[in-house]
Amino acid sequence: MDAINLSHKDAAFTRAVATRSGQSVTACYQCGNCTAGCPAGFTYDMPVSQIMRGVQLGLKDQVLNAKSLWMCLSCSTCTLRCPNDIDVAGIMETLRHMAREQGQVSVPKVNKFWMSFLDTVRIFGRSYEIGVMALYMMRSLRVFTDVDLAPDALSKQKLGLMPHVTPNGGAEAVGRIMQRFKERADREGGAA
Amino acid sequence: MRIGVFICHCGSNIGGTVDCAKVAALAATFPDVVYATDPMYTCAEPGQAAIEEAIKNYQLDGVVVASCSPRMHEPTFRRTVERAGLNRYMFEMANIREHVSWIGKDIEANTNKAAELVKMAVAKLRNNKALHAASFDVNKKVLVIGGGVAGIQAALDCAEGGIPVVLVEREATIGGKMAKLDKTFPTVDCSACILGPKMVDVAQSPNITTYAYSEIESISGYVGNFTVTIRKKTTYVDWSKCTGCGACTEKCPSKKTPDAFNEVTGLTTAITIAFPQAIPKKAVINAQHCKKLLTGKCGVCAKTCPTGAINYEMKDELVTETVGAIVAATGYDLVDWTQYEQYGGGRYPDVITSLQYERLLSASGPTGGHIVRPSDGKEPKNVVFIQCVGSRDRSIGRPYCSGFCCMYTAKQAVLTKDHMPDSQSYVFYMDIRANGKLYDEFQRRAVEEYGTEYIRGRVSKIYPDGKGHLIVKGADTLLGQAVEVEADLVVLAVGVEAAKGAARLAEKLRISYDSYGFFMESHVKLKPVETNTAGVYLAGVCQGVKDIPASVAQGSAAAAKVLSLFSKDKLQSDPQISQVDIKRCIACGKCVQTCPFGAIELFDFRGQQKARVIETVCQGCGLCTATCPQGAIQLAHFTDNQILAEVDALCQC
Numbered sequence: 117m118d119a120i121n122l123s124h125k126d127a128a129f130t131r132a133v134a135t136r137s138g139q140s141v142t143a144c145y146q147c148g149n150c151t152a153g154c155p156a157g158f159t160y161d162m163p164v165s166q167i168m169r170g171v172q173l174g175l176k177d178q179v180l181n182a183k184s185l186w187m188c189l190s191c192s193t194c195t196l197r198c199p200n201d202i203d204v205a206g207i208m209e210t211l212r213h214m215a216r217e218q219g220q221v222s223v224p225k226v227n228k229f230w231m232s233f234l235d236t237v238r239i240f241g242r243s244y245e246i247g248v249m250a251l252y253m254m255r256s257l258r259v260f261t262d263v264d265l266a267p268d269a270l271s272k273q274k275l276g277l278m279p280h281v282t283p284n285g286g287a288e289a290v291g292r293i294m295q296r297f298k299e300r301a302d303r304e305g306g307a308a
Numbered sequence: 309m310r311i312g313v314f315i316c317h318c319g320s321n322i323g324g325t326v327d328c329a330k331v332a333a334l335a336a337t338f339p340d341v342v343y344a345t346d347p348m349y350t351c352a353e354p355g356q357a358a359i360e361e362a363i364k365n366y367q368l369d370g371v372v373v374a375s376c377s378p379r380m381h382e383p384t385f386r387r388t389v390e391r392a393g394l395n396r397y398m399f400e401m402a403n404i405r406e407h408v409s410w411i412g413k414d415i416e417a418n419t420n421k422a423a424e425l426v427k428m429a430v431a432k433l434r435n436n437k438a439l440h441a442a443s444f445d446v447n448k449k450v451l452v453i454g455g456g457v458a459g460i461q462a463a464l465d466c467a468e469g470g471i472p473v474v475l476v477e478r479e480a481t482i483g484g485k486m487a488k489l490d491k492t493f494p495t496v497d498c499s500a501c502i503l504g505p506k507m508v509d510v511a512q513s514p515n516i517t518t519y520a521y522s523e524i525e526s527i528s529g530y531v532g533n534f535t536v537t538i539r540k541k542t543t544y545v546d547w548s549k550c551t552g553c554g555a556c557t558e559k560c561p562s563k564k565t566p567d568a569f570n571e572v573t574g575l576t577t578a579i580t581i582a583f584p585q586a587i588p589k590k591a592v593i594n595a596q597h598c599k600k601l602l603t604g605k606c607g608v609c610a611k612t613c614p615t616g617a618i619n620y621e622m623k624d625e626l627v628t629e630t631v632g633a634i635v636a637a638t639g640y641d642l643v644d645w646t647q648y649e650q651y652g653g654g655r656y657p658d659v660i661t662s663l664q665y666e667r668l669l670s671a672s673g674p675t676g677g678h679i680v681r682p683s684d685g686k687e688p689k690n691v692v693f694i695q696c697v698g699s700r701d702r703s704i705g706r707p708y709c710s711g712f713c714c715m716y717t718a719k720q721a722v723l724t725k726d727h728m729p730d731s732q733s734y735v736f737y738m739d740i741r742a743n744g745k746l747y748d749e750f751q752r753r754a755v756e757e758y759g760t761e762y763i764r765g766r767v768s769k770i771y772p773d774g775k776g777h778l779i780v781k782g783a784d785t786l787l788g789q790a791v792e793v794e795a796d797l798v799v800l801a802v803g804v805e806a807a808k809g810a811a812r813l814a815e816k817l818r819i820s821y822d823s824y825g826f827f828m829e830s831h832v833k834l835k836p837v838e839t840n841t842a843g844v845y846l847a848g849v850c851q852g853v854k855d856i857p858a859s860v861a862q863g864s865a866a867a868a869k870v871l872s873l874f875s876k877d878k879l880q881s882d883p884q885i886s887q888v889d890i891k892r893c894i895a896c897g898k899c900v901q902t903c904p905f906g907a908i909e910l911f912d913f914r915g916q917q918k919a920r921v922i923e924t925v926c927q928g929c930g931l932c933t934a935t936c937p938q939g940a941i942q943l944a945h946f947t948d949n950q951i952l953a954e955v956d957a958l959c960q961c
Contacts, residue, residue: 143702145700145738146738146785147696147738147765147766147785148764148765148766148782148783148784148785149765149766149767149768149783150783151765151783151785151788151789151790152765152766152767152768152769152781152782152783152790152791153650153768153769153781154790157789157790158790162788163783163788163789163790165783165785165788166785166788193768197650197766197768198703199696199700199701199702199703199704199766200702200703201702201703
């Protein structure tokens, strides 16, 4: 492993993460409680406490390329356990936005799944499971992924063939909210 | 008036960002200033000599030094002017370091502000009057509150110095937390063996009067002359008759009383003697568990007692003592760890505190020194220690380090191996703080010789696996991975907080305490034993976390302070106190209510009510002056006229 030259660290990255997440990055004293409690940690390439350390040291590429960002469940156990009251899950969210903006999405299929999910919400006002599946399959070209679960899910009525109805113009309203958010993001920069 | 002004460079501390020569030149133009100069180090010996010389050569009758904070050197320069024949209050100090040079880099602005502060000081000095201290008698007797190791040390040292000591202890025995410990780090010597003789010395010293099972009810008075009311809590046992034979404790039928001395690791009887080496070795009835007191039917102890010491009708008793100084040594309590739901919140019997573990290790504890699991009484194999529970945790409002947990955890790991050679200890830690003499070596021995597994990381949660083990889920941050241990027993190194009721006692003592309840010392570095109330000193953890050697050292330090205070037969009072102009006083009583020291009283003056300041009690805080609607109370050395003169000078700048 090459030595990391800390005198060339990206302080602007550290500041940007702190500002955009609203969290004090320096408050982290590396106790590891976030890593200890993380239920998705077994899938991570870089434990969450080391992501926090990477942010402190301004190791932008290493952090934004971490697969862990995309394996995070956003369950917020890390935030709950943090003795320094840092919203670690919020920082992970900020890092995902930054990675997406930089075009550094290291686990594209997770991003594709989320986009597919959001597309159905935008159109129908609520999640539409079969729609998510179809969009995700098209995007990822993973046609047979989890198809074996479909019969059971269908029989238990967990997988409706038709989208859920969102009455009273709800679907359009949700669509407008998402549109406004996108416009503001385009205008002010930042995540969309 | 003839005033001399000295603008100190303080090396480059002030000279670097203030044009001192220019300030001196400006000062020479201020009213009544006949001499102004800018020495390099005014506080140094040549600097002080220059002040004395100038006073003589220019017939000065007042001096202004513009330098550091008066907290630092006002007493120094007051002594200087006094040596040259001036009254010590004919001196003023302008703080141009902390208030000017250290906080700004703009030389021009700094120079202007420094000149303005000097102008204010000169204006005040022109209104100063010579003040003279009064003297009063000292009652050479000391009250020590708290009979832990710090209080014991303070009491013994004072007694050794010939001073009568009143020692007040809340529990039934002195000894404090140290009496509960099995062994002590870094030498692993038995706690009872080194504390016991000191406790016996307390009992045997003719100079020490001990009030155990007693609390401070109220305190009035001032340095040299405090009056203290002590509440002797009801023991239901006449201690003058009790011989400590223990016959009552053997016969008492209420055998399921939680044992407070053993940190509730075991059960005891309703009438108990805390432990075999208790001082005083006297019995106390726990009213919440005594059948006689609860139901009226029992009385076995009264029948058993060979001296007839049991008295179910006993009530609290108040006694009054007068003392000249007070040492507060009230120690600490453990943080309520049950707020950690992720560690079971107290629901898992095999998750215990470090102090409970001490009782399990101790030969005089409920298990006779055998380590067993509270749940099934079996010997544990894997013992997990978790450090920083309730310490360094902002999320529960305890951001500070409790100081000694790293060391006692290492000690407990060593003792675990000694007691059970087949056991394996694991310690989850964040940092090892082992900065005392022989401490780091001891912690390394726990790792290298005793095979303790140290894992750097916090523990996220503990849960039972249903097979009798507790799963401890933590992280090894050095490995960068989550880890788990199947534990038989989990010991939490629970952090320290101020003793229960510390804040209430501080209010009675009229001393400050911080947001965690620790008592405030007068100066964090230079006056760690004194408080801001004259005659009240601190020892031990009540002032801040510290281990046994540091507590003993501070106990001795507090005793030294008391002995030096008592080395004088008379004390000088500070003349910077409030005075009532009785012509103006309308006896509205606002000052009496406002005074935080109880230093003002109403009295009858030729048939009229008037306020009067008790000179020895007044601390010169000035609250009464600000409160008085008539301007009838003036604080000497900070009179309205003096302060207005300063404001005037500033407004004319």
